[in-house]
Amino acid sequence: xxxxxxxMAFGIFDHVDRGADPVGTLYANRLALxxxxxxxxxxxxxxxEHHATPLGxxxxxxxxxxxxxxxxxxxxxxxxxxxxxLYSPLRLIEEIAMLDQMSGGRFELGVGRGIxxxxxxxxxxxxxxxxxxx
Amino acid sequence: xxxxxxxxxxxxxxxxxxxxxxxxLKPLVERYFESWRGEAGAVxxxxxxxxxxxxAETDAxxxxxxxxxxxxxxxxxxxxxxSFNTVPMRFAESLERAIAGDAAIVGSPETVRVELERHLxxxxxxxxxxxxxxxxxxxxxxxxxxxxFAREVMPHFRTV
Numbered sequence: 001x002x003x004x005x006x007x008m009a010f011g012i013f014d015h016v017d018r019g020a021d022p023v024g025t026l027y028a029n030r031l032a033l034x035x036x037x038x039x040x041x042x043x044x045x046x047x048x049e050h051h052a053t054p055l056g057x058x059x060x061x062x063x064x065x066x067x068x069x070x071x072x073x074x075x076x077x078x079x080x081x082x083x084x085x086l087y088s089p090l091r092l093i094e095e096i097a098m099l100d101q102m103s104g105g106r107f108e109l110g111v112g113r114g115i116x117x118x119x120x121x122x123x124x125x126x127x128x129x130x131x132x133x134x
Numbered sequence: 135x136x137x138x139x140x141x142x143x144x145x146x147x148x149x150x151x152x153x154x155x156x157x158x159l160k161p162l163v164e165r166y167f168e169s170w171r172g173e174a175g176a177v178x179x180x181x182x183x184x185x186x187x188x189x190a191e192t193d194a195x196x197x198x199x200x201x202x203x204x205x206x207x208x209x210x211x212x213x214x215x216x217s218f219n220t221v222p223m224r225f226a227e228s229l230e231r232a233i234a235g236d237a238a239i240v241g242s243p244e245t246v247r248v249e250l251e252r253h254l255x256x257x258x259x260x261x262x263x264x265x266x267x268x269x270x271x272x273x274x275x276x277x278x279x280x281x282x283f284a285r286e287v288m289p290h291f292r293t294v
Contacts, residue, residue: 008291029273053214133228
């Protein structure tokens with residue numbers, strides 16, 4: 001161990017951005033990579049949420065995370081982040097509870113407002129009014 | 135992201151991750167831990183740095199496979215913004231600039247190990263988050279990169 005830094009935890013962040021492969025292959029490859037990370041001792045897998053952009057081909061992160069819950073044993077996982085302005089609070093709470101139960105408590109919640117006004121606008125949400133829940 | 139947001143996160147006891155470069159991130163990490171008041175026995179929170187990572191057998195090979203993949207990722211990052219005739223702030227448009235700005239760590243296992251230690255020493259982060267799959271990076275290259283990182287780099291930052 002290097003003396004200058006304490007014990008570290010290691011994670012993975014993934015945009016699931018569009019590459020050269022068809023989208024189905026992209027999903028399959030990413031899920032295989034997550035299985036490798038599970039075996040390799042990473043602590044957490046974080047998936048982004050983006051909309052209407054090749055930056056994020058997993059715009060429903062809960063669906064992608066459900067697959068991960070079934071294909072991993074130790075790895076914690078979660079969104080980084082759920083874009084809260086786009087969700088019904090109760091609907092999101094129910095999804096989180098499902099994912100946590102499906103994974104034996106490995107779900108790790110990440111929430112935020114998002115950084116792109118354009119992505120929120122596609123959902124009819126005004127970015128500049130999205131800071132507070134009504 | 136600012137100091138008050140870091141302090142607020144610490145008071146709430148939530149983990150945080152940032153893509154900021156080392157110099158900008160360091161004061162936020164310091165502010166976080168100044169504000170964190172964990173009770174006795176509390177698990178220390180994770181305060182993380184997030185970086186693109188590509189590991190290969192040699193520095194030259196890692197740069198050769200990561201450079202076009204990073205460019206493809208950056209094009210995807212900016213795609214929607216460019217549709218509205220603007221560009222998002224502060225993201226490096228090339229791998230070389232990303233490395234220079236502490237946004238990417240690329241090279242042989244030895245190079246990545248040394249560079250990661252520099253990032254962690256300079257920021258005092260307790261969590262490191264890598265982006266191992268990005269852009270047009272082939273699945274086989276991403277898998278090998280992740281495996282090399284886990285086998286050759288991670289053990290140097292753990293006591294057990």
